[in-house]
Amino acid sequence: MTLLEAVEHRSHQDLRLCFQCHKCTAGCPSAEDMLFGPDRVIRMLQLGEERQVLGSPDLWLCAGCGTCGARCPNGIDMAPVMDSLRAAALARGIRAGDPGALAFHRLFLGVARRLGRSHEASLLILYKLRSGNLFADMGSGIRLVLKGKVPLVPHRIAGWSEVAEVIDACAPGAGEPQGEASARSEAWN
Amino acid sequence: MELAYYPGCSLHSTGQEFDLSVRAVFSRLEIGLAELEDWSCCGASSAHALDPDMAVLLPARNLALAERTGLDVLMPCAACYNRHAVATAHLREDPALRARAEALFGAFDGAGSRPRPVLEVVCQDLARPELLAKVVRPLNGLPLVSYYGCLLLRPAAILQSEDPENPVLMDELLTDLGADARRWSYASECCGGGLSLTRPPAVKRLVGQLVAAAREAGAEAIVTSCPLCQVNLEMRQASGRMPVLYITELLGIALGVSSPAWWKKHLIDPAPLLRRYALVN
Numbered sequence: 001m002t003l004l005e006a007v008e009h010r011s012h013q014d015l016r017l018c019f020q021c022h023k024c025t026a027g028c029p030s031a032e033d034m035l036f037g038p039d040r041v042i043r044m045l046q047l048g049e050e051r052q053v054l055g056s057p058d059l060w061l062c063a064g065c066g067t068c069g070a071r072c073p074n075g076i077d078m079a080p081v082m083d084s085l086r087a088a089a090l091a092r093g094i095r096a097g098d099p100g101a102l103a104f105h106r107l108f109l110g111v112a113r114r115l116g117r118s119h120e121a122s123l124l125i126l127y128k129l130r131s132g133n134l135f136a137d138m139g140s141g142i143r144l145v146l147k148g149k150v151p152l153v154p155h156r157i158a159g160w161s162e163v164a165e166v167i168d169a170c171a172p173g174a175g176e177p178q179g180e181a182s183a184r185s186e187a188w189n
Numbered sequence: 190m191e192l193a194y195y196p197g198c199s200l201h202s203t204g205q206e207f208d209l210s211v212r213a214v215f216s217r218l219e220i221g222l223a224e225l226e227d228w229s230c231c232g233a234s235s236a237h238a239l240d241p242d243m244a245v246l247l248p249a250r251n252l253a254l255a256e257r258t259g260l261d262v263l264m265p266c267a268a269c270y271n272r273h274a275v276a277t278a279h280l281r282e283d284p285a286l287r288a289r290a291e292a293l294f295g296a297f298d299g300a301g302s303r304p305r306p307v308l309e310v311v312c313q314d315l316a317r318p319e320l321l322a323k324v325v326r327p328l329n330g331l332p333l334v335s336y337y338g339c340l341l342l343r344p345a346a347i348l349q350s351e352d353p354e355n356p357v358l359m360d361e362l363l364t365d366l367g368a369d370a371r372r373w374s375y376a377s378e379c380c381g382g383g384l385s386l387t388r389p390p391a392v393k394r395l396v397g398q399l400v401a402a403a404r405e406a407g408a409e410a411i412v413t414s415c416p417l418c419q420v421n422l423e424m425r426q427a428s429g430r431m432p433v434l435y436i437t438e439l440l441g442i443a444l445g446v447s448s449p450a451w452w453k454k455h456l457i458d459p460a461p462l463l464r465r466y467a468l469v470n
């Protein structure tokens with residue numbers, strides 16, 4: 001199965017309908033920072049340029065806002081396509097085009113895996129520690145803590161292990177950014 | 190009327206004033222809210238970022254819990270609402286995924302309980318004259334713009350939402366409450382909330398455009414129904430300090446149930462603006 005077929009199947013979108021009108025990219029809030037933009041990502045999939053697509057930062061810059069899908073004259077919703085492309089890149093062990101974004105999502109799921117819910121204080125601290133730049137952009141986080149908006153003590157729900165079971169089945173090693181590589185290559189396929 | 194209530198992780202932390210104002214307003218509207226027992230995280234933007242199945246199975250746990258209550262479930266957070274609504278649609282259409290969900294969380298048919306956002310309940314379930322009959326403090330022409338962001342509107346086919354390019358429910362509600370809802374073209378533009386931690390420069394650009402457009406439209410505050418938009422819009426404003434209020438905070442003022450504790454939670458204090466329009470003491 002080509003990547004195009006796999007992604008169409010997983011996202012329930014028919015990418016062969018795209019006639020390159022570029023409306024998706026024209027309205028995309030992240031296009032300015034992308035290497036290709038959603039329209040070219042579709043064209044590259046049609047042409048079989050799989051490696052370039054899967055390694056691009058574009059997959060990780062998609063904000064999931066759905067503006068492209070709302071405006072596509074052929075009814076293609078790119079947000080689930082981008083979701084499927086990220087999953088495919090991870091399954092093939094391709095280095096994320098934006099490693100910071102991948103690290104953030106793994107930490108988020110790692111916290112949810114242990115507590116059953118998110119916990120912003122843990123997440124912020126873990127993310128800053130991992131990015132190796134503890135003090136960059138910390139002002140906003142500190143302001144939130146001072147407002148009493150970020151409870152410092154995490155709360156674990158009774159059914160947390162049911163949440164952990166889903167995360168372990170779907171994204172093995174999500175909570176352990178260092179150790180996931182070996183588990184991943186088998187389990188994500 | 191009685192609803193199950195799913196606050197979601199944000200309303201227990203960065204969106205506390207949303208939680209407080211939702212509870213106060215719904216109590217005044219005599220709509221009972223029963224918090225879903227032992228609810229869990231929906232996976233927000235991180236589950237679907239890594240695995241499409243996980244993005245359905247995490248909400249499925251809450252959908253199963255909700256169905257056992259036999260009640261529709263109020264989900265004020267736009268992201269939680271979106272993920273649960275999308276998961277409901279996928280579970281309906283994908284028998285294999287549904288079987289996985291039922292093996293984990295027990296049988297549920299998805300028909301007994303619907304996830305619902307605040308705006309839909311207030312604008313569709315309540316007769317407007319009855320709602321307005323409860324208004325004790327009209328909003329005195331406070332100039333605002335309605336800001337929906339993404340997740341209440343898109344994907345429209347699944348959410349059965351308003352026109353994602355021209356939503357009007359929030360404008361109509363605010364106008365009926367006595368506010369001056371200004372016309373602008375950015376109600377459904379993305380604020381970049383999902384990228385706020387990983388790409389601050391890009392997000393500051395998006396927030397800057399929104400706030401500038403709101404100011405140009407003559408607004409003095411932005412109204413939202415999404416806790417990710419709210420915190421992002423307040424946190425990432427580079428210049429100026431335009432308050433960003435939840436729709437339920439304005440409803441709370443109009444219905445006479447607002448509390449100073451709400452304004453203290455904001456990164457940009459809305460109290461001076463509200464005092465100027467004689468909306469708080």
